Amino acid sequence: MNATLTTGASFPQPNFVGMVRGELFKLVRQRAVVISAIVVTAFFILYTLRLSFYLSALQSVQNNVGPDGGVTVPNGTVAYSMVQLLLSDVRGLIGIFIMIATVSCIALEYQQGTIRVMLARGVGRLRLLGAKLTALGLVSLVVLVVLLLLSVVMAYVDVSLAYGNTDQLSVAPPYLWSDALTGLLAVLMNMAMTLLFAAMFAVLGRSLAFGFIFTVPYFLVEGIISGILTVVSLVTKNPVWTNITTYFLGTNLTNLASALLPNRGLDLLSIINRGSAALGPSVDATHTLLVILAYFAIFTGLAGYLTWKRDVLQ
Numbered sequence: 001m002n003a004t005l006t007t008g009a010s011f012p013q014p015n016f017v018g019m020v021r022g023e024l025f026k027l028v029r030q031r032a033v034v035i036s037a038i039v040v041t042a043f044f045i046l047y048t049l050r051l052s053f054y055l056s057a058l059q060s061v062q063n064n065v066g067p068d069g070g071v072t073v074p075n076g077t078v079a080y081s082m083v084q085l086l087l088s089d090v091r092g093l094i095g096i097f098i099m100i101a102t103v104s105c106i107a108l109e110y111q112q113g114t115i116r117v118m119l120a121r122g123v124g125r126l127r128l129l130g131a132k133l134t135a136l137g138l139v140s141l142v143v144l145v146v147l148l149l150l151s152v153v154m155a156y157v158d159v160s161l162a163y164g165n166t167d168q169l170s171v172a173p174p175y176l177w178s179d180a181l182t183g184l185l186a187v188l189m190n191m192a193m194t195l196l197f198a199a200m201f202a203v204l205g206r207s208l209a210f211g212f213i214f215t216v217p218y219f220l221v222e223g224i225i226s227g228i229l230t231v232v233s234l235v236t237k238n239p240v241w242t243n244i245t246t247y248f249l250g251t252n253l254t255n256l257a258s259a260l261l262p263n264r265g266l267d268l269l270s271i272i273n274r275g276s277a278a279l280g281p282s283v284d285a286t287h288t289l290l291v292i293l294a295y296f297a298i299f300t301g302l303a304g305y306l307t308w309k310r311d312v313l314q
Contacts, residue, residue, distance in 0.1 A: 014123055016131060023135035027105055036100040037143055040093050044147055048089055048154040051082065055162030057272045074266055078159065078168035080176055081268030086151040087183040087257065094147060094187070095194045096216070098140050102198035103211030105132050110206035129307045133199060140191055148184075179261055186257035193253060193292060196299035203306045222250040246283050252291045259288040 027033055055078065062073050106129075109115040118128055159166050197218075202211040226245045233241035245251050 014121070016127060019123065019127065019131035020134045020138075023105070023131050024138065027101065027135055027139055030101075030104050030108075032104040033101045033139070036097050040097045040143070041146060041150070044089065044093050044150060045154065047093070048086060048151070049158065049161075051085055051154070052158040052161040054081075054085075054268055054272065055158060058268055059162065061272055073271060075171050076173035076176070077266045077268060077271065079170075079172040080179070080264065080266040082155045082159065082169070083176060083180050084183055084257070084261075085268065086155060087180070087187055090144065090147045090151060091187045091190045091253075091257075094140065094144055094191060095219070097143055098136070098191060098194045099198040099215045100212075101139065102136055102195055103202045103208060103215055105136055106199055106202035107206060107208050107211040111208055125307050126304060129199070129203070129303065133195060136195055137192075140195065144187070144191070173264070173266070175264070179264070182260050183257045186260060189256060189292065190253050193249070193296060193299070196296065196303065197249070200299045200303040200306075203303050219250040222248050226251060246287065247291055249291075249295050252283070252288045252295075255283060256288055256292070259283060259285040 058073065058078070109118070115128070119125065155169060156166050159168050198211065198215045201214045205211050205214065226248060229241040229245055233239055
């Protein structure tokens, strides 16, 4: 009787906050996570130096004395464009970190078999996945703060390299900060979608190799396909090919900020190119948000269902 009671005793459910703390403890000690954070931060510094060349090009077209004449640059263009371009760089590079960290955090548990130990201690599968995603989100927010602080520094560095001073940054339109917050919201939405995207493939493949192969190069491959479809559309003069790209995840995440923000006429790259239109169809905010919401439902549903239903056999 006593033996039966002892055997059938159930362990108390671990506290969720404690689970998140444990996942954070493991995350900051994973070499792949630490190295990727360092590499992304270093590359961000180097990559954003290119903005000084954009600013120099802006001065060139502004002071052009050729037959086309110079271009009138509205006040506040430099400050506004620097904010939006730096936020775009943050969005792209932090996504790489999130994919590497997510696959390392989730797939490694399956690959090494340590998840069986966690489940044997009474940790629910979905609660464990939720704790991992929460920990990943917190770490990603820390990296985001670091990149945002670096963005401020690099804005002053780039403007100083191009103009010899930072006076251009003191001339800002009144809507700069409201648009910056909207751009930051777009970055946060990108981060959440990238996290769920990588989590789905990590749960699906249950191995580091599978997760990295299907997540890290995904957006690059999608961009190549989008470029091919755009060329096909131009050659055939049939817009249906470019319309297909409006349902791609990467296309909508990339265009999210521009879809949410009004056209202020302060786009530095557009001024440099003298208003040349970008290739590809334009989509509104409603379309972009609906497509992203559909992907959100797919990623969340698949990751949750596979975690809940599939057996852990090894």
